[in-house]
Amino acid sequence: MHSYDFALLLAFFAIVLLPAPWLGRFYYKVMEGQRTWLSPALGPLERGCYRLAGVQAEQEHNWKQYALALLTFNLAGFVLLFAVLMLQGYLPLNPQRLPGQDWSLALNTAVSFVTNTNWQAYSGEASLSYLSQMLGLTVQNFVSAATGLAVLVALCRGIARRSATTVGNFWVDLTRATLYGLLPLCLLLALLLVWQGVPQTFADYAHAVTLQGADQTIPLGPAASQIAIKQLGTNGGGFFGVNSAHPFENPTAWSNLFELASIILIPVALVFTFGHYVKDLRQSRAILACMLALFLIGGATALCAEYQPNPALISEQVQQSAPMEGKESRFGTTGSVLWTITTTAASNGSVNAMHDSLNPLTGMVAMLNMMVGEVIFGGVGAGLYGMLLFVLIAVFLAGLMIGRTPEYLGKKLQAREVQLLVATLLVMPLGVLVLGALAASLPGPAGAVSNPGAHGFSQLLYAYTSGTANNGSAFAGFGANTVYHNVMIALAMLIGRLGYILPVLALAGSLAAKNRAPQGQNSFPTHGPLFTGLLLVIILLMGGLTFLPSLALGPIAEQLSLGF
């Protein structure tokens, strides 16, 4: 590693961690409707939205109403997006006259963007019109992230309130998350990206003649605005097919740093938002410490793996640097590995290197990041509510050992809560293992892999992991655009999204209804290093115990067979 690699790591953590406490407080105030410096500008807009939609902002929902509103909204979003994708050939803003997508691909893409997954079985510049990109995908990039944030604050309220029946108003939460939470930051990032050279235009693709005299078509489009929300909303769906490895998506080292940092900027800040909700920032610090530790363990493992010399070349007298296959030479090994680890930890499907070419161990870290349920920072809102589920599981498992009914922040965890927790624990095994096994045992779908043996298995495992975890990144080398995989991965994405959101909202409702026991020295300590360590072990244990056998058949077997 060079000194500029360390500079990148340092700058990345500084941009992400330093503003987090301030940003987290800002999100708390915004979501609770308190006055912020943006209120004068956006307040009238917010109230205008409510008046236009006929939303009674003061009227709160119980969890069922909240869930119903969320489902209705997401279903409407899905139908609209599906229609746009299939009918784009008849719609305006289509200078390339691209035809509509096939039904299975449109279904897959629509589900993918509604669920904040951004799995792309298509290539953006070759198959989507500007209208589809902007009105279809970018809109969902915003509202799917806002949905995640809304679910999170509903859960926060559930934990913080006592003997309450309501968890907030979904329409209000959605509006505030979008208006205050996402739009201003996206505006800032989009401008930074345009400055660095990312195109933002409605103009037709450019045509050029190369030095060799060949014709070249250079895809353009309104990219900067979509890339900003793709990163900040932990979506990851690239404007162009090769995503952030494309020079127009990610032109410079600066754009790489900005895009990297913006992946987990909001998820990190939200950890502090939670602390403000429960009026105890120690909880935030414990959770953040656990996330950081998991992130660093994964990152260090991946960096070590990537800087290994190739064992096949050791006997040949050659000087080796880190392998560069599948990586952008502009970003180098550290820039690529950091991106891989950050995106897979944060449920962001963008890539700036091809994961298929990574060292098997790095690929495994990427998969494990997703397999634990995208809780290491994770998606906007989704990451933290996933982490809070693990916190509750840790409290339930270990809480009995202090001789009391397990309690988190004074809320008792009883049969109902455990039922809901168990439901969420089943999501990843169901989506990854069951759907993966189905794909692996059918000759057609199993043929989608481009390599035999353990590596081929990794490709397949990665695809279903990425879908279920709502990550959206691809391992590459996996021919996903078939009717079978389009439908099944769409199913995996739905299981992964709703399998968490619905139990989380039910949990919010049942926790809100409980009285809150006073916190004293006999209550379970959920802050401090002991709990952070416990939480870390439980996350690794649950992920490890569920997925070790399949990882053994994929990346572990491959790593060992390469002779590392």
Place this chain on the structure above:
Amino acid sequence: MNMPIAQVQAPRPGTDQTRFAALWRPALIQALVKLDPRQLKRSPVMLVVALTALLTTLLCFAPESGVSTAVAIQIALWLWFTVLFANFAEALAEGRGKARADSLKAGSQGLNAQRRRADGSFETVAASALRKDDVVKVVAGELIPGDGEVLEGIAAVNEAAITGESAPVIRESGGDRSAVTGNTRLVSDWLLISITSNPGESTLDRMIALVEGAKRQKTPNEIALDILLIGLTLIFLIVVVTLQPFARFAGGSLPLIFLAALLVTLIPTTIGGLLSAIGIAGMDRLVRLNVIARSGRAVEAAGDVHTLMLDKTGTITFGNRRCSALHTAPAVTARELGEGALLASLADDTAEGKSIVEYLRQLHDFNEPAADQFSPVAFSAETRLSGVDFEQRRYRKGAVDAVLGFIGIERLQMPSALAKEVERIAQSGGTPLLVCVDQRLLGVIHLKDVVKPGIRERFAELRKLGIRTVMVTGDNPLTAAAIAAEAGVDDVLAEATPEKKLARIRQEQNDGRLVAMCGDGANDAPALAQADVGMAMNDGTQAAREAANMVDLDSDPTKLLDVVQVGKELLVTRGALTTFSIANDVAKYFAILPALFAAIYPQLGVLNLMQLASPQSAILSAIVFNALIIVALIPLALRGVRVQAASAAHLLRRNLLIYGVGGLIVPFAGIKLIDMLLNALHLV
């Protein structure tokens, strides 16, 4: 509210039958009986193990490549053992509780009762035919046929069969001593009793139901834990079932019997197998304390209690005021006062009077007159004085105003030194008694509530566990505060009325706290019902016993502290074994995965950290360990994990270290040892 205090635990009936030696044989038979699927389905984890064992047994007849029949048979056998060991644990726990219940029940076989007919005459019926609201007559020498309330009569009842306390207690209609328990013997007079429970609902039946696996109601935490265990079982089921398609994708095939073995080692069999035994053993510990819980729920709630509301009298202090000091009036010697006070108390049979005599006998060496040498003057509501007339002198003691009235002076005329002393005693929460002989004031006796020895330390222990104690007393705030300070309670509810008690409990609950209290009077019933844990005294009223969710047969209010302990132990034991069980899976993976995939990816052999001899021995060792660990942990499950008085953080750190880290390490050593043994014996 005077309560007899069982200072010494009387030997309990049935102790001999609860020894392990007497229990293991019937428990072994029960372990086989419990293979009945209807019983097995109460524990879903063990049901899965039993089904897997069945499947494996069938697989023994269809040999697979890579597995020798001998190994297959051994795997099947050990899977059956796993189920049997779990059943044995439950049977053993049941056996201890049942032995005691059976010995009690034996007395009621063939018992008859005199039931009152509508016309007032009596008929003889079997005790088992009695229903609620039947009225029966019991005379001296007979057993009371069921739980009930005394309608008429007064009698001495020997409740030794239930409480182990040999001294008979008085039961009479009305008041706080009206409840009687079935299977106790009348030793004098007669009683007319209204039966208050139908067959199968009596105290005794409740006791039996708590310690019988098949009838037992699961407690809330147990249900929650059960759901988690089912969830984990489902996850591992998915893991194991999907492994075959994945292996086929990799071009190999896994022996079904190995997959079955993997499933059983991964699902939480240790806690799944012992969960029931832990619950029964916890209830049994309670029964041994002579506390009958209406449901296991209340026992668990006891572990969660934040606030203990304790009556001052009988719990924190000895029920009676005791003499603690004497102060002389001016110009009276200590000996004169001592003699006067002794004589004035000699004929006084109350506890206060006796305590004065006791105190003075220790202090001075008096020549006490014989009982026939003086004529006693008993306390009367009119004079409010007691004492003796001895050698033509009238020795009297009593409340300040009563004695001043007796000698005919005003309060202001009292010598100022004495007046000051009287004032000081009252200030400190004590009771001043004046002593006089004829018209001469001798001095003042300081009576005060004496705090039970050791109670202060006990409260300190509770405080370490985060439990606050609130002293409830009818005393004025001044007196109450003085005793509270001495006893080291956290808070006081003075001048308590039943309404105030109820309001206080509600307020605590509103703040999110769980409250435990004990009581015996009819007016305690609403508060007992409102409290999360209400413990009634066995010698209390039927109303209190109905409202409470547990009854202490020894009528010892300090038992509440033990109940809290039992509740906590119950939860800790479950948590500890759950943690242990899950932590064990890590080692099992390292044993089984390399063995399982040896044929497909031999390079995965590096995961064989324990260097187990062969794939077959690795899998068999893991299964054997999995079964034996249940047996090894039976004593812990039955005894329960001790809960020290310490903060939650301390308890967590300690238990995580023992059961979490221990659970990670132990199986590595255990599986390796078993593997060496299996290979040495050439079993694989």
